[in-house]
Amino acid sequence: MERFDVIVVGAGPAGLAAAYILARAGLSVVVIERGDFPGAKNVMGGVMYNWPISEILPEFAREAPLERHVIEQRAWILSADAAFTVGHRSMGFDREPRNACTVLRSRFDKWMGQKVRAAGALIVPETLVETVLRADDGRVIGVRTSRAEGDLHADVVIAADGVNSVLAQEAGLRRRHRPEQLATAVKEIIALPASTIEARFGVTGSQGVTIELFGDATMGMVGTGFIYTNRESVSVGVGATIRDLNDRGINPNDLLEHLKAHPAVAPLLEGGETREYLAHLIPEGGLRAMPKLSTAGMLVVGDAAMMVNSLHREGANLAMHSGQLAAQAVLRARERRDFGAKTLACYDRLVRRSIIYRDLHKYRSLTSFMEQHREFFDLYPDLLNYAASQMLTVGGVSKRRRQRAIFAEARRRRSLWHMARDFFRFWRTIG
Amino acid sequence: MKKLSLEEKLFLVSFRPDRESHLWIKDPRVCLEKCTAKWCTFTCPVRTYRWDEDHITVFFEGCVECGTCRISCEFDNIGWRYPRGGFGVTFKYG
Numbered sequence: 088m089e090r091f092d093v094i095v096v097g098a099g100p101a102g103l104a105a106a107y108i109l110a111r112a113g114l115s116v117v118v119i120e121r122g123d124f125p126g127a128k129n130v131m132g133g134v135m136y137n138w139p140i141s142e143i144l145p146e147f148a149r150e151a152p153l154e155r156h157v158i159e160q161r162a163w164i165l166s167a168d169a170a171f172t173v174g175h176r177s178m179g180f181d182r183e184p185r186n187a188c189t190v191l192r193s194r195f196d197k198w199m200g201q202k203v204r205a206a207g208a209l210i211v212p213e214t215l216v217e218t219v220l221r222a223d224d225g226r227v228i229g230v231r232t233s234r235a236e237g238d239l240h241a242d243v244v245i246a247a248d249g250v251n252s253v254l255a256q257e258a259g260l261r262r263r264h265r266p267e268q269l270a271t272a273v274k275e276i277i278a279l280p281a282s283t284i285e286a287r288f289g290v291t292g293s294q295g296v297t298i299e300l301f302g303d304a305t306m307g308m309v310g311t312g313f314i315y316t317n318r319e320s321v322s323v324g325v326g327a328t329i330r331d332l333n334d335r336g337i338n339p340n341d342l343l344e345h346l347k348a349h350p351a352v353a354p355l356l357e358g359g360e361t362r363e364y365l366a367h368l369i370p371e372g373g374l375r376a377m378p379k380l381s382t383a384g385m386l387v388v389g390d391a392a393m394m395v396n397s398l399h400r401e402g403a404n405l406a407m408h409s410g411q412l413a414a415q416a417v418l419r420a421r422e423r424r425d426f427g428a429k430t431l432a433c434y435d436r437l438v439r440r441s442i443i444y445r446d447l448h449k450y451r452s453l454t455s456f457m458e459q460h461r462e463f464f465d466l467y468p469d470l471l472n473y474a475a476s477q478m479l480t481v482g483g484v485s486k487r488r489r490q491r492a493i494f495a496e497a498r499r500r501r502s503l504w505h506m507a508r509d510f511f512r513f514w515r516t517i518g
Numbered sequence: 519m520k521k522l523s524l525e526e527k528l529f530l531v532s533f534r535p536d537r538e539s540h541l542w543i544k545d546p547r548v549c550l551e552k553c554t555a556k557w558c559t560f561t562c563p564v565r566t567y568r569w570d571e572d573h574i575t576v577f578f579e580g581c582v583e584c585g586t587c588r589i590s591c592e593f594d595n596i597g598w599r600y601p602r603g604g605f606g607v608t609f610k611y612g
Contacts, residue, residue: 193612
């Protein structure tokens, strides 16, 4: 039986960030990864923010396998055959330090893993953690892996095992997820020449664009779609809550094909060649679905702790920040030579004071709001496009009559009182 | 662009399937007698689950390990774990 100071379960952004910091501080750290290498099974849409990775690994901007830096973010609100579009492009995002870059996680996490190894941590791939090991008094003292004689012991176990976190559930820190708390997202990597991407999206060099897609993108289900530019490919994906996929009886791949065929989307992908098809769950439950973050001998970080701000599509950055905070908590506990529940609860307090908690607290009602206000995913995108089409169509009809037609159509589909209430509540939820 | 079938898309993904399935139906009677919706047969992004007359067949070899089925099943009737270390899906791009 081997003994380490810290066992990290899962080589994703949260686990690798914690492992890197702790290894650099001189602790013996082992990272257990079930894939062939860090990143082998890791998926996200593709936007990686500069913070806090550049704080953890300042060489990130220079060395990491980045795709394109994002200079423009667009939002498209789709109806069946139209799109209402807004966006923001800024040369501020062109300057260093760059705010955000697109990445392909299989490559990015591999790079991060190399950094962690160089810092002195041991990364053990192709190994599944089967269960946590506990002492008689209930505290977590290690993990059992799938390898022969695979019990490992440590002062602390950091559960960075992702959205399905078997460890957090097993340790009794969370209950089974509910289908409205998770979104199933699927994605395709579609290869296109760099020159085609640059022409279609209006960028040069390593500049890139992100487009978030609403409304018909999800066939009115709670969720979003996206198009992100990589160097020589675009990532196109869509996600919806499992609750809505269940209720509507829609297969995620069919939903993705529906999105790819939309008349505003298809021309961007024309001539492209699919290179990979991927699926992953996104924790959408927000603060109210966050598990207990610590117990004696164990901390929970990243997706395993539901740390995703879906409105701003922030996840990997919050995961890394939670890894930083977990590392801080472990170092503090080490000073006191005590890894009990009380000492490790300082991680909970660090999270509570961080932007992870603050931002998730700001949007804490978003999940239940969306559940109760599907109008924002079907009715309002339709009406918005109808209104825009009306006002932009020139014929023998006066603008005032067109406005009246818009109001009549809106009131036919939802009462003024309900619309006022919807938007008031929307403002209260995100404001 | 050329539309690929789901099967064609899965040819693009590398899998190393284990001999035994990491997914199983806990009680086939629940599928037959209680479950009318059969949500798992369409919510799975790679269509791992198929209804064959009176039971669910599990095509675990093409599973991308997302976890949708476990949450989708309203009877909590899908036995779910990750494949053993070194087995299952490997993404080239991610």
